[in-house]
Amino acid sequence: xxxxxxxxxxAARGEAVERPPVWLMRQAGRxxxxxxxxxxxxxxxxxxxxxxxxxxxxxxxxxDELGVDAAIIFSDILVIPEAMGLPYQMVEAxxxxxxxxxxxxxDINNLNAGESAAxxxxxxxxxxxxxxxxxxxxxxxxxxxxxxxxxxxxMVEGGGSxxxxxxxxxxxxxxxxxxQLLSQITETSIAYLKKKIAAGVDLVQIFDSWAGILPTKxxxxxxxxxxxxxxEAIQEVPKTVFSKGAWTSLEAISATDCNVVGIDWxxxxxxxxxxxxxxxxVQGNLDPCLLYAGSQExxxxxxxxxxxxxxxxxxxxxxxxxxxxxxxxxxVFVDTVKGFAY
Amino acid sequence: xxxxxxxxxxAARGEAVERPPVWLMRQAGRxxxxxxxxxxxxxxxxxxxxxxxxxxxxxxxxxDELGVDAAIIFSDILVIPEAMGLPYQMVEAxxxxxxxxxxxxxDINNLNAGESAAxxxxxxxxxxxxxxxxxxxxxxxxxxxxxxxxxxxxMVEGGGSxxxxxxxxxxxxxxxxxxQLLSQITETSIAYLKKKIAAGVDLVQIFDSWAGILPTKxxxxxxxxxxxxxxEAIQEVPKTVFSKGAWTSLEAISATDCNVVGIDWxxxxxxxxxxxxxxxxVQGNLDPCLLYAGSQExxxxxxxxxxxxxxxxxxxxxxxxxxxxxxxxxxVFVDTVKGFAY
Numbered sequence: 001x002x003x004x005x006x007x008x009x010x011a012a013r014g015e016a017v018e019r020p021p022v023w024l025m026r027q028a029g030r031x032x033x034x035x036x037x038x039x040x041x042x043x044x045x046x047x048x049x050x051x052x053x054x055x056x057x058x059x060x061x062x063x064d065e066l067g068v069d070a071a072i073i074f075s076d077i078l079v080i081p082e083a084m085g086l087p088y089q090m091v092e093a094x095x096x097x098x099x100x101x102x103x104x105x106x107d108i109n110n111l112n113a114g115e116s117a118a119x120x121x122x123x124x125x126x127x128x129x130x131x132x133x134x135x136x137x138x139x140x141x142x143x144x145x146x147x148x149x150x151x152x153x154x155m156v157e158g159g160g161s162x163x164x165x166x167x168x169x170x171x172x173x174x175x176x177x178x179x180q181l182l183s184q185i186t187e188t189s190i191a192y193l194k195k196k197i198a199a200g201v202d203l204v205q206i207f208d209s210w211a212g213i214l215p216t217k218x219x220x221x222x223x224x225x226x227x228x229x230x231x232e233a234i235q236e237v238p239k240t241v242f243s244k245g246a247w248t249s250l251e252a253i254s255a256t257d258c259n260v261v262g263i264d265w266x267x268x269x270x271x272x273x274x275x276x277x278x279x280x281x282v283q284g285n286l287d288p289c290l291l292y293a294g295s296q297e298x299x300x301x302x303x304x305x306x307x308x309x310x311x312x313x314x315x316x317x318x319x320x321x322x323x324x325x326x327x328x329x330x331x332v333f334v335d336t337v338k339g340f341a342y
Numbered sequence: 343x344x345x346x347x348x349x350x351x352x353a354a355r356g357e358a359v360e361r362p363p364v365w366l367m368r369q370a371g372r373x374x375x376x377x378x379x380x381x382x383x384x385x386x387x388x389x390x391x392x393x394x395x396x397x398x399x400x401x402x403x404x405x406d407e408l409g410v411d412a413a414i415i416f417s418d419i420l421v422i423p424e425a426m427g428l429p430y431q432m433v434e435a436x437x438x439x440x441x442x443x444x445x446x447x448x449d450i451n452n453l454n455a456g457e458s459a460a461x462x463x464x465x466x467x468x469x470x471x472x473x474x475x476x477x478x479x480x481x482x483x484x485x486x487x488x489x490x491x492x493x494x495x496x497m498v499e500g501g502g503s504x505x506x507x508x509x510x511x512x513x514x515x516x517x518x519x520x521x522q523l524l525s526q527i528t529e530t531s532i533a534y535l536k537k538k539i540a541a542g543v544d545l546v547q548i549f550d551s552w553a554g555i556l557p558t559k560x561x562x563x564x565x566x567x568x569x570x571x572x573x574e575a576i577q578e579v580p581k582t583v584f585s586k587g588a589w590t591s592l593e594a595i596s597a598t599d600c601n602v603v604g605i606d607w608x609x610x611x612x613x614x615x616x617x618x619x620x621x622x623x624v625q626g627n628l629d630p631c632l633l634y635a636g637s638q639e640x641x642x643x644x645x646x647x648x649x650x651x652x653x654x655x656x657x658x659x660x661x662x663x664x665x666x667x668x669x670x671x672x673x674v675f676v677d678t679v680k681g682f683a684y
Contacts, residue, residue, distance in 0.1 A: 162504070165631055165664050172635035215629045215660075216610040247589055248613055268558040271590055287557045289507055293514035318557075322507055 001137045003202075008070040009140050011314050012203055012238040012259050014281050020306060020313045021069035022337035023142075024330065026320030027062040028074045031327055034061050045090040049076050052126035059131045063139055065327075066334050070140050070203075073128055073196070077146030077207055081155045083120035084111045084188055088154075101158040103170075105177055113184035118191035125199040132200035143201030145192055147208030147243065148185040148230075149223035152178065155185075164213055171222055178222060186226045190233045197236045205240040205262070206230060212245015212264075219249050224256070231257040240283055244319070250275045265318025269308030282309060285318035291329045292322075298329060302336045311342060343479045345544075350412040351482050353656050354545055354580040354601050356623050362648060362655045363411035364679035365484075366672065368662030369404040370416045373669055376403050387432040391418050394468035401473045405481055407669075408676050412482050412545075415470055415538070419488030419549055423497050425462035426453045426530055430496075443500040445512075447519055455526035460533035470541035485543030487534055489550030489585065490527040490572075491565035494520065497527075506555055513564055520564060528568045532575045539578045547582040547604070548572060554587015554606075561591050566598070573599040582625055586661070592617045607660025611650030624651060627660035633671045634664075640671060644678045653684060 003009070008021040029035055035058050039048065048054050055074045063071050078088050078096055088098045102108060112120070131141055154160075156167040171178050193204050211223055223243065231239050241253055242262025254261050254276045263272055263284035272282055290301050306315065315337045321330065345351070350363040371377055377400050381390065390396050397416040405413050420430050420438055430440045444450060454462070473483055496502075498509040513520050535546050553565055565585065573581050583595055584604025596603050596618045605614050605626035614624055632643050648657065657679045663672065 163661075163664070165634075168629070168631035169634040172631055172639060212608065215607050216613070218629070245587075245608070248608065248610060265557050266554065266587070266590065268590060271558070287510070287560075289510040289514055292507075292511040297514065319505075322505070 001132075003137050003140060005069060005139050008314065009202055009238065011312075012240070012281060014259065014279070014312060017342070019340050019342060020315045020337060022315040022334055023068040023070040023072065024062070024066075024317055024321045024334075025072075026323075027066065027068060028058045028072065029321070030323035031321055031325050031330055032061050032065055033327070034065065044092070045076075048074065049079065050123050052123055052130050055124075055127035056130040056134055059127070059141075060134055063135065066330060067338070068139070068334055070142055071131065071135060072142040072144065072205070073124070073131060073201065075124055075127070075144070077144070077151065077209075078154060079121055079124060080117075080145060080151055080185065080188055080192060083117045083192075084113055084155075084184070085117075086111075086155055095160040096154060098154060098158040102155045102181060105180075108177060108181050108184065111184060114187040115191045117188045118195055121192060121195070124192075125195050128196055128199035128201055140202035141200060142203050142205055143193060143196035144205040144207060145189045147206050147211070147223060147241075148182045148189065148226040149214070149219075150208050150210045151185045151189075152181055153210045155181065164210055168213065168218075171218055182222060182226050186229055190230055193230070193234055194236070197234070201237065203238045203240065204234060205242060208241070208243035208246065211243035212247075214246070216248040219243075219246050220252060224249060224252055227253070227258075228256040242283070254280050260314060262316075263318060267318075269305060273309065278310065279312060281312045281314065283314040283316050285316070286333070288317045288319050288322050288325070291317075291325045291333060293329075295329070295332045298332045299336045302333055303340065306337070306340055343474070345479050345482060347411060347481050350656065351544055351580065353654075354582070354623060356601065356621070356654060359684070361682050361684060362657045362679060364657040364676055365410040365412040365414065366404070366408075366659055366663045366676075367414075368665075369408065369410060370400045370414065371663070372665035373663055373667050373672055374403050374407055375669070376407065386434070387418075390416065391421065392465050394465055394472050397466075397469035398472040398476055401469070401483075402476055405477065408672060409680070410481070410676055412484055413473065413477060414484040414486060414547070415466070415473060415543065417466055417469070417486070419486070419493065419551075420496060421463055421466060422459075422487060422493055422527065422530055422534060425459040425534075426455055426497075426526070427459075428453075428497055437502040438496065440496060440500045444497045444523060447522075450519060450523050450526065453526060456529040457533045459530045460537055463534060463537070466534075467537050467541040470538055470543055474542035482544035483542060484545050484547055485535060485538035486547040486549060487531045489548050489553070489565060489583075490524045490531065490568040491556070491561075492550050492552045493527045493531075494523055495552045497523065506552055509552075510555065510560075513560055524564060524568050528571055532572055535572070535576055536578070539576070543579065545580045545582065546576060547584060550583070550585035550588065553585035554589075556588075558590040561585075561588050562594060566591060566594055569595070569600075570598040584625070596622050602656060604658075605660060609660075611647055615651065620652065621654060623654045623656065625656040625658050627658070628675070630659045630661050630664050630667070633659075633667045633675060635671075637671070637674045640674045641678045644675055645682065648679070648682055
């Protein structure tokens with residue numbers, strides 16, 4: 001099906017565009033009243049993730065409500081560890097919890113991996129198919145997964161953490177096991193993304209949420225090579241890599257076979273351009289807290305960011321939108337970008 | 343009293359030294375069996391902070407046990423908000439909680455600030471005096487406080503947070519009130535540090551634990567100017583500034599009137615030297631997780647970090663030592679540094 005609005009894909013491929021496209025990480029979520037209404041009727045977050053027509057419904061809500069230039073399939077990066085054999089619970093107001101975790105060679109050998117693990121996630125591929133049908137070509141659909149290091153964090157730690165010191169300890173104490181686990185996650189994630197692409201997604205984004213807690217050397221040994229491998233394996237669609245906080249490795253990320261580099265809100269556009277040059281496509285990076293401010297300030301900061309990047313830019317926040325952000329402020333942000341012309 | 347070991351102070355002043363001095367952030371704490379034994383007998387963390395002879399005792403424990411080159415007075419950055427009128431509780435396994443927080447001009451006007459607030463903290467000055475007496479000149483004593491932005495975080499947010507979005511929202515919504523509050527915290531902190539110096543501390547360190555969650559522009563508007571003001575106001579002793587995660591502003595931090603720049607573990611020494619040059623004294627920056635590894639790996643990484651900085655360097659971790667770090671590994675780290683010669 002031909003896309004009616006392919007601005008996002010043209011920008012991701014580095015083509016000249018009339019204005020930067022705009023979408024928000026976590027746009028399908030609690031900022032929308034229609035999401036909260038639906039969520040309130042369900043048993044929990046995972047019911048939404050695992051029920052294809054509901055996942056499709058919330059994926060499309062921000063397209064209707066905000067008019068953003070891309071949809072991102074409603075899902076969770078933690079479906080991968082679950083498909084590999086570590087089920088998780090999403091505990092209200094606390095976050096994910098894995099009753100079983102990885103600590104030994106035996107734990108790793110017992111995991112499912114690759115194609116057969118990816119096949120467990122048919123509900124995601126179904127959600128993608130339904131979404132594509134219902135989107136009817138209005139905007140492109142983004143598929144995503146976690147970066148292998150970030151997935152390892154949860155598999156070893158068993159949940160969220162301020163320091164992920166258990167996961168980081170694993171890198172020092174069991175570097176070979178860590179590489180073995182990272183390889184298995186990588187294979188599974190590649191198989192998973194390829195199935196998502198077959199089901200219809202137009203671009204894939206790799207989220208490395210915990211990149212920023214690694215020293216540079218560990219990021220370059222345990223995180224980046226697996227991301228690079230994924231980017232090489234995926235040639236069907238453009239790829240975005242968002243390694244949050246990995247500022248010391250921005251150039252190295254840019255040098256992988258990715259089309260777009262995600263940028264967090266801490267990094268000024270001028271610094272990004274000084275590191276990556278003017279030709280690399282970047283995505284980001286407004287401070288999500290700016291959307292608590294007044295309209296005038298939102299407009300000014302948004303335009304100044306667009307000018308700061310100076311083209312080859314997909315507008316987004318530098319992090320997922322915070323759930324209590326006023327919807328009207330999100331609209332000011334989106335409309336400011338849509339009213340801009342290069 | 344003349345110091346028997348003034349290596350740390352000579353290094354902080356940028357003098358040529360025979361080897362880098364070494365100490366650890368949070369060295370007085372749970373890594374030491376004698377700390378855990380004492381702590382187990384008390385009602386809570388605050389009893390330790392507020393009882394001068396006990397604070398002195400735990401301050402000196404790592405000097406006896408580890409042979410580090412500096413002591414740091416056992417205390418908490420949150421004594422400042424408390425002295426200004428916001429009492430806090432330290433909730434076991436959860437962290438600090440402030441029953442009252444700052445949200446309005448009225449809240450700020452009701453605060454105590456400056457000299458009269460600092461006077462509330464006599465128990466800290468008493469702890470410093472006792473410690474100096476009992477140290478008997480063995481090593482220098484470090485005094486510290488939080489940076490104004492980090493203290494504002496707790497005063498507005500009311501406790502710890504992954505995003506401190508309430509505190510950051512305050513910067514966008516109430517920038518003038520934020521500056522007013524930051525000024526009051528700054529005045530109080532300067533008065534407090536001066537009293538600590540009068541009581542005997544040999545160097546002061548400013549901890550900006552939440553610097554890294556700010557966009558560059560906000561760091562330079564709301565965080566750095568107040569740190570710079572503190573550094574200018576304190577001329578009696580050398581000053582260390584540790585703005586964790588503020589990598590985009592390392593050069594600007596270095597340009598304040600501070601003697602030493604603290605570096606977090608995410609930043610490779612080569613990047614630090616490329617930004618700051620070879621003459622600025624830096625402190626840091628081993629990954630605290632390295633101390634979970636084997637002796638050989640600890641030695642190698644420690645020496646490679648020392649070589650990476652190439653002098654003008656005070657050895658430390660890039661963050662506080664984790665409470666469950668094996669004591670023997672901490673000793674390997676300290677002894678590796680003490681066995682090194684430039």
